[in-house]
Amino acid sequence: MVYEATATAPVNIAVIKYWGKRDTKLILPTNSSLSVTLDQDHLRSTTTSRADASFEAGDRLWLNGKEESIKEGGRLWTCIKELRGWRAAEEAKDAAKPKISTFPLRIASYNNFPTAAGLASSASGLAALVASLAQLYELPQNASDLSRIARQGSGSACRSLFGGYVAWQEGVQADGSDSLAVEVAPREHWPDLHAVICVVSDAKKGTSSTAGMQQTVQTSPLLQARLKVVPQRMADISKAILDKDFDEFAKITIADSNQFHAVCLDTQPPIFYLNDVSRGVIALVEELNRAHVEATGHLLAAYTFDAGPNAVIYAPEANIPTVVAAVNKYFPQAEAFPDPFKVGTAAALPAGFNE
Numbered sequence: 001m002v003y004e005a006t007a008t009a010p011v012n013i014a015v016i017k018y019w020g021k022r023d024t025k026l027i028l029p030t031n032s033s034l035s036v037t038l039d040q041d042h043l044r045s046t047t048t049s050r051a052d053a054s055f056e057a058g059d060r061l062w063l064n065g066k067e068e069s070i071k072e073g074g075r076l077w078t079c080i081k082e083l084r085g086w087r088a089a090e091e092a093k094d095a096a097k098p099k100i101s102t103f104p105l106r107i108a109s110y111n112n113f114p115t116a117a118g119l120a121s122s123a124s125g126l127a128a129l130v131a132s133l134a135q136l137y138e139l140p141q142n143a144s145d146l147s148r149i150a151r152q153g154s155g156s157a158c159r160s161l162f163g164g165y166v167a168w169q170e171g172v173q174a175d176g177s178d179s180l181a182v183e184v185a186p187r188e189h190w191p192d193l194h195a196v197i198c199v200v201s202d203a204k205k206g207t208s209s210t211a212g213m214q215q216t217v218q219t220s221p222l223l224q225a226r227l228k229v230v231p232q233r234m235a236d237i238s239k240a241i242l243d244k245d246f247d248e249f250a251k252i253t254i255a256d257s258n259q260f261h262a263v264c265l266d267t268q269p270p271i272f273y274l275n276d277v278s279r280g281v282i283a284l285v286e287e288l289n290r291a292h293v294e295a296t297g298h299l300l301a302a303y304t305f306d307a308g309p310n311a312v313i314y315a316p317e318a319n320i321p322t323v324v325a326a327v328n329k330y331f332p333q334a335e336a337f338p339d340p341f342k343v344g345t346a347a348a349l350p351a352g353f354n355e
């Protein structure tokens, strides 16, 4: 009997940003956040896990073919421990269940987008890992339950357990039991919303999200002002999504991205994620929006930036050609983008996976 499972999870891009933890061990955020999950066909992580009594003792894990250590007490270790504990509890309830929770694990995760895309892969990667182990262990938990575990791997990962429009509710409990992801609306509710990803730089970011957000929590007075406005924004953007109101969605998305980067600048020492090209993209979208409002009364597109210089532009499908033409005109690409969608599949298991 082979105990193996493969699961995939998509990338998500926040429109209300998560930035700051009130508990760094459990990964409990200082504010709720909301994201749009990108299309699985394009950007996703795929993870295969196997449990086997004949494996050499100890769990092993590979990310994009490179072995990573699973440090005791670390984030990966915590996710694996939680899921294994759940399996052990199920085994204790049902004597017929094979005791696979005691077997060593081999886990291999791949992204189908090149690292050169400059996209954070931790969210989709951790979500796929949790989904694959939950499947391997045949756990009865639902996506929100699993999001609680993925959250402890990387905060933003909890939102990648769902497709469509997803909120991560900050919760109030000290044990994190109510800090989880919920669906705001499924993808089919508003399929007209599209995303364009503008890769400004594929260099690794100078300040990691994990380090940067805690610097902000410790030093930024502006963060306190931000925490006061986020709850209303969460309510307003959820309504905009339910109403398919792009103008309202775009207004809030833009405001939240800019406030997040203002808070980064207000951190001591300041954190600069945007560069001149990023600011050029902001100026371009603002100008396109100004002209579009004049002509039609509606916004054309919304930009948002995570902890790096790359822009994600959201727009209704009909506006995408205008966005792409303007970006190509003002930011001609130096080189063709490598074929992004054929990089790795979980079928290509690394050497050592079966030992």
Ligand code: DP6
Residues within 6 Å of the ligand: 013, 014, 016, 017, 018, 019, 027, 033, 120, 122, 153, 154, 155, 156, 157, 209, 210, 211, 306, 307
């Ligand atoms: C700017 O989820 O990567 O992308 O919880 O420390 O792993 P950790 O941080 P991470 O932070 C993501 C920050 C962000 C905003 C967002 O995705 O909400």
